[in-house]
Amino acid sequence: MQTQTPVKPIRTLDDVPGWFRRTDQLVTDRLLRHQTTLGQTGDLLELGAYLGKSAILLGRHRQPGERLVVCDLFGEQAPAEPNRRTAQLYASLTHQAFEANFAMFHAEPATVIVGPTTVVPDRVPGDSFRFVHIDACHLYDQVAEDIEIARTLLTPEGIVVFDDIRAAHTPGVPAAVWPRVATGELRPIALTPNKLYATWGQAERHVNELRDFAAETSGKFDMQEVAGQRFIRIADWRIAPPSPVPPLAAAPRRNRLVPHARRVAVNLLPPVVTRVIKRARAAR
Numbered sequence: 108m109q110t111q112t113p114v115k116p117i118r119t120l121d122d123v124p125g126w127f128r129r130t131d132q133l134v135t136d137r138l139l140r141h142q143t144t145l146g147q148t149g150d151l152l153e154l155g156a157y158l159g160k161s162a163i164l165l166g167r168h169r170q171p172g173e174r175l176v177v178c179d180l181f182g183e184q185a186p187a188e189p190n191r192r193t194a195q196l197y198a199s200l201t202h203q204a205f206e207a208n209f210a211m212f213h214a215e216p217a218t219v220i221v222g223p224t225t226v227v228p229d230r231v232p233g234d235s236f237r238f239v240h241i242d243a244c245h246l247y248d249q250v251a252e253d254i255e256i257a258r259t260l261l262t263p264e265g266i267v268v269f270d271d272i273r274a275a276h277t278p279g280v281p282a283a284v285w286p287r288v289a290t291g292e293l294r295p296i297a298l299t300p301n302k303l304y305a306t307w308g309q310a311e312r313h314v315n316e317l318r319d320f321a322a323e324t325s326g327k328f329d330m331q332e333v334a335g336q337r338f339i340r341i342a343d344w345r346i347a348p349p350s351p352v353p354p355l356a357a358a359p360r361r362n363r364l365v366p367h368a369r370r371v372a373v374n375l376l377p378p379v380v381t382r383v384i385k386r387a388r389a390a391r
């Protein structure tokens with residue numbers, strides 16, 4: 108008789124399989140918010156989406172008129188031989204599985220491109236993305252191609268993120284990325300245990316934003332410099348909200364309001380009701 112592995116129900120982002128760790132969830136979240144505060148607009152792109160762990164968080168930051176585009180082989184064969192071998196790890200992946208996970212968190216779907224990352228520039232307009240997460244094939248040639256793709260698709264102040272920049276089993280990533288930092292072409296913003304955040308635009312204001320964030324939350328960090336460019340190195344941050352993205356279905360109704368909105372709602376009630384609520388809260 109065949110046994111079936113029980114599938115864990117997805118209640119929070121932590122339950123979605125993938126490699127998007129808490130520290131990078133926090134840093135990504137903060138940088139995307141900061142771009143919006145600065146009035147920077149544009150679409151969001153992920154190269155290598157797997158089952159949606161990082162795409163789900165990116166999807167949360169879409170502002171009106173912005174879209175999230177993801178590209179993945181989703182089980183299709185990679186065009187080149189070394190990539191074909193590494194992509195074998197994901198042979199059973201389907202875009203339906205990605206879409207089902209994404210739909211648990213967002214009513215509006217992502218735009219999905221099934222195929223190698225090299226097809227993306229033919230499907231989307233150049234100079235139109237404010238954020239690109241490069242997390243597809245981690246071999247040198249493919250990362251170098253993905254860097255060029257990101258450069259042509261990003262707006263001048265857009266942010267690019269490189270996954271597995273420090274992993275022992277992916278030397279192709281640092282080999283493709285750091286030389287561009289050393290020449291001053293690419294400006295680093297932040298280095299976490301897994302990712303490098305950078306831009307072809309101005310890095311300093313994002314660096315300062317993350318320093319403020321670290322100070323607010325007592326997250327460990329230090330400042331680093333490469334080729335005269337200062338950036339923040341962030342340690343493994345476990346300071347975290349329980350889940351930055353509640354699923355649509357599983358979120359209890361009263362938790363859908365963010366604390367600020369709850370406060371505003373209470374303050375809009377007749378004073379007598381507000382007093383009763385406040386007294387009950389104080390008693391709790």
Ligand SMILES: C[S@@+](CC[C@H](N)C(=O)[O-])C[C@H]1O[C@@H](n2cnc3c(N)ncnc32)[C@H](O)[C@@H]1O
Pocket residue numbers: 124125126127154155156157158159160161162178179180181182185190194197200222223224225242243244249
């Ligand atoms: C490490 S996983 C992505 C993880 C995901 N971003 C997360 O945080 O959970 C890498 C993904 O890249 C895809 N991939 C590998 N080579 C690719 C290529 N040349 N073009 C597009 N996708 C590729 C794989 O199918 C796999 O889903």
